[in-house]
Amino acid sequence: MKAFRTSLIAAALLAGASLAAQAADLLDDVKSRGTLRVAVEGTYPPFNFKDAKGQLDGFDVDIAKAIAAKLGVKPEFTTTEWSGILAGLQAGKYDVIVNQVAATDERRKTFDFSAPYVTSYPQLIVRANESRPLQSPADLKGKKIGVGQGSNFADLAKTWEGAEVRTYPGATEYLQDLATGRIDAALNDSLLIPYLKEKTKLPIKAGAAIGKPATNAIPFRKGSPKFQAAIDKAIADLQADGTYARISTKWFERDVSKPIDNK
Template identity: 80%
Template sequence: MPTPSHPDDSSARLPRGGFRRRAALVRAVAAGVGALWLAGAAVSAQAADLLDEVKARGTLRIACEGTYPPFNFKDEKGELTGFDVEIAKALAAKMGLKPVFTTTEWSAILAGLQAGKYDVIVNQVAATDKRRETFDFSGPYVLSYPQLIVRANESRKLETPADLKGLKIGVGQGSNFAELAKGIAGAEVRTYPGAPEYLQDLATGRIDVAINDSLLIPYLRAKTRLPVKAGAPLGKPESNAIPFRKGSPQFKQAIDKALADLMADGTYAKISTKWFERDVSQPPAAR
């Protein structure tokens, strides 16, 4: 006679294979929960924006060379000053943040931004298509053009790229001016950490010409004793903007608004006129 099943024996109430189906169901539910958690984490990571980070920190970390007058340099008291420094401070104030500056050589400045050492670079960075592959940019805040710098006693006609064939050209390493110089057929391009080094070599005759921002020339003429002068412009006017790491649309919106506010309330024009005697957000006058 068969032994009757115990009333509490759950196995007696499950059809054959019930344990397997229940285990499979538990695994499926667990997998679903895991997938939802991972999806939620991915959404959270994607939603993270630099604006949230700088607001939580209360600071805007700003990089510049610190050796690039009149844009950014140290005055006789050793304090960081210049057009870019004043613009950066005004931008941070508009965003409700405290500016914190880091100075570094131009040759390393973009790599430092990509590594997260600072939030933005305010240092006359040309917003080229190549750089836009790696970084996002604010709207333009300066319009200028590349220009030759020559010794004060230079008598040769140096006006076109063809005129530079066989000459030694000094440029900043990793700069858009370096890219421009490398495209000049027959020229010898020498790269330097920054403007002070190649301008010194230009003054002493180690190189024939240099290429830099057109806005640098009036400052050199007025403020330094270097025996150099403005040469011919090269290329078209280009826009300089503020780069930051990709993927922060809220931060871009905030910094663009801060720039627009500076221009609307006259702050930008006041700073620009102080350093350049004109509004450099507008195209330079034809020469």
């Protein structure tokens, strides 16, 4: 009986230790170690990529550094392919992903998310001297629209009645056709257009935002309310003190936390 009671006590202690471990908030771990472990792809410009010196750079990298500073810790980056980035978070390989992750209902079943920190839209790209009012699907009837093959932008464009949708391997190809007048407009994510314009040096410009907006947020493992409150406060403080707008304008020529004024 004594041995049985001892076993029960030991089991209870182990269960208590397990519950305590589960109850530990991520904020306590981050503060204790002094680092925020951040996952990015590292191959997704202008959001995150390696510069000529091999150093991580990009919008998400700057945002992650600023959030870590608000938390009073240093960022510690891990690069990993998109195909396994969420599984790595679930396995505890890092604390957060700062990599334009959409906070879908399906993902919310597994992870908690910060408040949204990015709003993006499908947006038209037109020639720099375009003067026609290409503002809506109705305006695109009879027009040739370039999109990336297999992209969600191709799916969207195909819903526009009367538009002639042309698919291309990538942005470089359809932007070349746009610049030379072979197509009337192209479609991509609003956040990528300034980068594409700068990279290609073609006579193009951002056109109308078109389609439904999407928001991206920062995922982390469930069960850390203190961490969630702290990271939301960090994002709010960055917006309030102008840091967010400065970083956003550096990469995208506007504040991407705000909807596009398409009037």
